[in-house]
Amino acid sequence: MPDEKRMRLRYAGACRVCDVELPAKIEAIYERTTKTVRCVHHDQSRVDMPTVEDPIHSGTPGGSARREFERRAQNRERRIREKHPRLGGLIHAFSDEPQSTKAWDTGALGEERLGSRLNALASDTLRLLHDRRIPGTRANIDHLAVTPTGVFVIDAKKYGGRPHLKIEGGLLRPRVEKLMVGSRNCTKLVDGVLKQADVVRGVVGDKVAVQGVLCFVEADWPLLGGSFTTRGVEVMWPKKLYPLLQAGDRADIDAVDDVYRRLAAALPPA
Incomplete structure (x- = not known):
């Protein structure tokens, strides 16, 4: 079915x-x-179908995460039904997915919501690519926004808690910056965005600015301030991101299109 x-x-x-x-x-x-x-x-x-006007497949936001969630959910349902031929359907209906499976659903939902809002802003000077596979790896890039000011490598996260920067060390010890979301140490997310940005630089070259962004879709942001930068990666929420992507001169449309097509060819849909 x-x-x-x-x-x-x-x-x-x-x-x-x-x-x-x-x-x-x-x-x-x-x-x-x-x-x-x-x-x-x-x-x-x-x-997902390319159009005549734009033959490039821009990708489906959260597509690979959504497929992984569905694969895990369907495999679990199959195992339950095989183990309990008579009551499998009832057991499955009244039992929850394990957290390891729910995490894929949560991640996909964050990418889908941000991607939908980004697509609503798309224009000749804001070209978007979603869910792009990094060749030779199992990793993917959630969103790429190509603008006159450069390329934004955007990692979408749907986490609860308040993102903030924790700084350790100082005069006598090396300074260490940690990205915290609530009490959770999420510094590895910064490492991931930096690696993605390096991949993009390898495609577009040194003459195009590449900016890494961690965008927390539904975090507990304060009413004033809140966004910050750590190790060159911007940490913010969607409404803070949109104005950055819409800045630029329409005179750079051809340059935007060139970079967009190079990235689309080098980083296929996941």
């Missing part, structure tokens, strides 16, 4: 990608695995 079905909703709901309210009887995409709905704007069977 297909995992997705396009149908008219019997009950009101909300799109899991963009949170838009979906009234009863509206046409939407129902996902059996996650038991959630998406508005038809996020119909992946249509979004």
Whole structure:
């Protein structure tokens, strides 16, 4: 049975990608695995198809993370049904996915929501690529934004807690910067973005500015301030990111398109 079905909703709901309210009887995409709905704007069977105007596959935000979640969820359901032929369906319906599987769903949701909002800003001077595979590895880059001011390498995270910078050391010891989210040490996220930025520099060359960004989609940010830089990586939330991506001169459209196409060719969809 297909995992997705396009149908008219019997009950009101909300799109899991963009949170838009979906009234009863509206046409939407129902996902059996996650038991959630998406508005038809996020119909992946249509979004993923290249168009005549733009033959480059820009990618599906959160696509690889979403597939991994569905693979794990389906394998777990299959194991339960094989172990309990009669009650497998009931056991599966009333049991939760393990945290290791839920993490893929959470990560995919963060990428999907940020990617949807970024796509709404796309223009001739803001070209976007999503979920790009780094050749020779299992790693991927969540979002690439090509602008007149350079390329932004954006890693989307859907974490709870407040991001902040913890500095240790000083006069007598080496200075060490740690990225904390609440009480959780997330410094490895900075290392990951720096590696992704180096990959992008290898494609576009030294003449194009490359900026790494960690974008926490639903973190506990303060009302004033909050964003910061650590080891050259900008740490912020979506509304703080959007103005940076929209800055630039329309005279640089050709340069933006050239960089966009080079990145699309070197980093295929994951």
